Amino acid sequence: MIQTENLTKRFGDVLAVDDLSLTVDEGEVFGFLGPNGAGKTTTVRMLTCLIGPTSGSAVVNGHVVGRENTAIRRTVGILTETPGMYDSLSAEYNLELYARLYEVGDPKAAVEKYLRMLGLWERRAEDVGTFSKGMRQKLAIARALLHEPRILFLDEPTSALDPESALLIRDFVSGLRKQGRTIVLCTHNLDEADRLCDRIGVFKSRLLVVDTPARLRSQLFGRKVVFHLRGAAKPFVDSVRALPFSQEVRAVDNKLVLTLDDPEAHNPDLVRALVGVGADIQFVGELRRSLEDVYLQLVRSS
Amino acid sequence: MNKIQAIVRKEWAQVYRNRLVLLSIVFMPLLFTAIPLIILYTTRDMGSGTAGATEVPPQFAQICSADMVGAECFQYYMVSAFMLMFMMTPLIIPVNIAAFSIVGEKTTRSLEPLLATPITTVELLAAKNLAATIPAVLATWLGFGLFLVGALLITTSNRLVSALLNPMWLVAVLVVGPLLAILSVNFSMMVSSRVNDPRVAEQLSALVILPLLALFFGQISGFIVVNQRVVLLMAAVLLLLDSGLIWLAVRLFERETILTRWR
Ligand SMILES: Nc1ncnc2c1ncn2[C@@H]1O[C@H](COP(=O)(O)OP(=O)(O)OP(=O)(O)O)[C@@H](O)[C@H]1O
Ligand SMILES: [Mg+2]
Numbered sequence: 070m071i072q073t074e075n076l077t078k079r080f081g082d083v084l085a086v087d088d089l090s091l092t093v094d095e096g097e098v099f100g101f102l103g104p105n106g107a108g109k110t111t112t113v114r115m116l117t118c119l120i121g122p123t124s125g126s127a128v129v130n131g132h133v134v135g136r137e138n139t140a141i142r143r144t145v146g147i148l149t150e151t152p153g154m155y156d157s158l159s160a161e162y163n164l165e166l167y168a169r170l171y172e173v174g175d176p177k178a179a180v181e182k183y184l185r186m187l188g189l190w191e192r193r194a195e196d197v198g199t200f201s202k203g204m205r206q207k208l209a210i211a212r213a214l215l216h217e218p219r220i221l222f223l224d225e226p227t228s229a230l231d232p233e234s235a236l237l238i239r240d241f242v243s244g245l246r247k248q249g250r251t252i253v254l255c256t257h258n259l260d261e262a263d264r265l266c267d268r269i270g271v272f273k274s275r276l277l278v279v280d281t282p283a284r285l286r287s288q289l290f291g292r293k294v295v296f297h298l299r300g301a302a303k304p305f306v307d308s309v310r311a312l313p314f315s316q317e318v319r320a321v322d323n324k325l326v327l328t329l330d331d332p333e334a335h336n337p338d339l340v341r342a343l344v345g346v347g348a349d350i351q352f353v354g355e356l357r358r359s360l361e362d363v364y365l366q367l368v369r370s371s
Numbered sequence: 372m373n374k375i376q377a378i379v380r381k382e383w384a385q386v387y388r389n390r391l392v393l394l395s396i397v398f399m400p401l402l403f404t405a406i407p408l409i410i411l412y413t414t415r416d417m418g419s420g421t422a423g424a425t426e427v428p429p430q431f432a433q434i435c436s437a438d439m440v441g442a443e444c445f446q447y448y449m450v451s452a453f454m455l456m457f458m459m460t461p462l463i464i465p466v467n468i469a470a471f472s473i474v475g476e477k478t479t480r481s482l483e484p485l486l487a488t489p490i491t492t493v494e495l496l497a498a499k500n501l502a503a504t505i506p507a508v509l510a511t512w513l514g515f516g517l518f519l520v521g522a523l524l525i526t527t528s529n530r531l532v533s534a535l536l537n538p539m540w541l542v543a544v545l546v547v548g549p550l551l552a553i554l555s556v557n558f559s560m561m562v563s564s565r566v567n568d569p570r571v572a573e574q575l576s577a578l579v580i581l582p583l584l585a586l587f588f589g590q591i592s593g594f595i596v597v598n599q600r601v602v603l604l605m606a607a608v609l610l611l612l613d614s615g616l617i618w619l620a621v622r623l624f625e626r627e628t629i630l631t632r633w634r
Contacts, residue, residue, distance in 0.1 A: 080631070114630075117487050118487075119483065119486055119487055119626070119627070119630055120627045120630065120631060121627055139489045139491065142487060142488060142489040143489045145487075147484065147487045149480070149483045149484050149487070151480040151483075152480075152484075153479060153480035153481035153482070153483055153484050153485075154479075154481065155381065155385060155479065155481055156479065157384075157385055157388040157389065158381070158384055158385065158388070162381075162384065166377050166378075166380075166381050167484070167488065169373055169374060169377035170374050170377060170378075170485070170488040170489070170490055171488055171489065172373070172374075172489065209484075212484065
């Protein structure tokens with residue numbers, strides 16, 4: 070759905086996006102993760118033809134950025150960083166205007182559909198100026214969907230929202246994902262990225278890494294498994310080290326912590342081996358690394 | 372076409388909800404219609420005196436037709452001076468609307484989602500142009516209509532009325548007026564796509580009235596005589612200026628620059 074090749078954007082001396090080559094597949098939710106000023110918004114703006122790349126190229130939905138901009142604008146939806154609604158006009162008016170600008174066949178029907186879907190139908194006649202941040206954000210998401218775009222760009226959809234509104238929007242996005250839309254999601258919220266995205270690109274001017282959230286975690290740190298034993302764990306370290314698949318093994322009090330490539334495959338053997346040498350196993354668990362650890366390590370080391 | 376219409380309607384809906392802008396649109400033509408009527412009213416008793424055209428100062432006589440008597444000529448002279456003021460209506464109204472229309476979009480951050488839609492630059496500018504030009508032209512024509520009706524009621528001099536209805540003023544109001552409005556709109560658009568503060572945009576755009584003010588004081592002081600030739604010349608010059616400005620406004624409306632320059 071989206072292919073970029075060496076996409077680069079400079080603002081004067083500032084290199085905002087450097088040599089970005091990336092593919093986002095159809096139906097995928099792709100997370101763009103990066104610190105402030107990483108160039109997420111700049112990338113989204115390039116892919117939605119709001120600004121032109123300094124060099125490199127991009128194809129969105131089969132259309133070349135810079136050459137078929139109007140065609141691209143027709144088929145993508147964008148939730149901009151700031152909602153940018155007309156405050157003195159009603160929610161309904163705002164959406165109807167955009168439905169017309171996006172050449173929607175039946176503007177009123179589309180507006181009603183999305184206002185209802187986002188729980189704003191009852192407040193449709195009120196000026197957007199009286200809306201809370203969460204309501205504006207919902208309205209802006211509705212606006213991005215009116216023309217049923219195949220690709221949706223969401224630039225920080227839940228920042229500045231309270232946990233409840235954020236959850237509502239996250240649920241809404243998972244709903245969209247089930248409809249098979251391609252979604253590019255910029256976020257600082259690692260938990261959100263972890264839950265919503267099929268793949269995540271960690272980005273800081275350059276693309277640092279792209280992978281699924283689970284693999285990102287395990288690639289960087291390996292996966293760790295903890296065995297809680299009755300009694301000290303130390304005596305069992307050597308026999309566990311002797312197993313072909315075990316990598317790093319440590320004993321802390323009654324806990325045995327080891328790194329494995331594939332815990333699902335190796336845990337049963339491990340349990341058997343430990344029982345065989347007389348260990349009393351109380352619990353087995355995985356020591357999960359949060360995506361936050363991954364992210365911080367990546368961003369700091371870049 | 373549909374898109375242009377949608378934006379024009381939106382602009383009007385916004386203006387309609389903005390008291391200040393609305394007031395400036397309504398107030399201006401009313402004021403400029405009232406002033407010459409008041410002049411006619413207060414001078415009506417100088418009436419059909421016996422003084423001949425020979426007695427009026429030479430700059431008066433220059434613009435009066437030969438058969439006008441002194442008082443009529445004086446009235447006509449004053450009124451035509453204020454007719455120039457009246458021509459400020461199509462210049463000033465669009466400044467209020469147009470300065471808001473680009474800078475306003477910038478300050479509310481609504482320009483980005485707008486530019487993300489499939490609307491073309493020409494469509495967008497056409498919509499902004501129409502949204503500001505149409506009310507200005509209508510207000511001008513309406514104001515002139517009101518003035519004519521008022522003048523007919525107040526003055527008893529047919530010669531004065533026919534002098535006011537002469538082709539020169541009709542060309543001024545019907546042709547020069549809209550051309551002035553277009554000039555003003557595109558000038559404001561150019562300014563407001565380059566600055567970030569609506570007030571600055573408005574003040575800078577208000578500079579378009581300077582040439583007209585110069586003409587006004589030129590005529591008051593007898594330095595310039597506004598006659599048919601001057602009006603036709605104005606129309607011709609404005610036509611050229613407008614074409615140039617529209618071309619320039621489209622060229623200068625770089626979507627990316629406008630979007631990224633504001634902070
Ligand atoms: N219009 C602009 N003019 C000059 N520099 C800009 C402009 N827009 C962005 N930049 C610079 O480009 C870099 C990337 O900015 P961008 O807004 O894309 O980051 P971001 O990842 O979206 O950040 P945030 O998480 O804060 O939204 C920053 O260094 C920023 O200062
Ligand atoms: Mg951003």
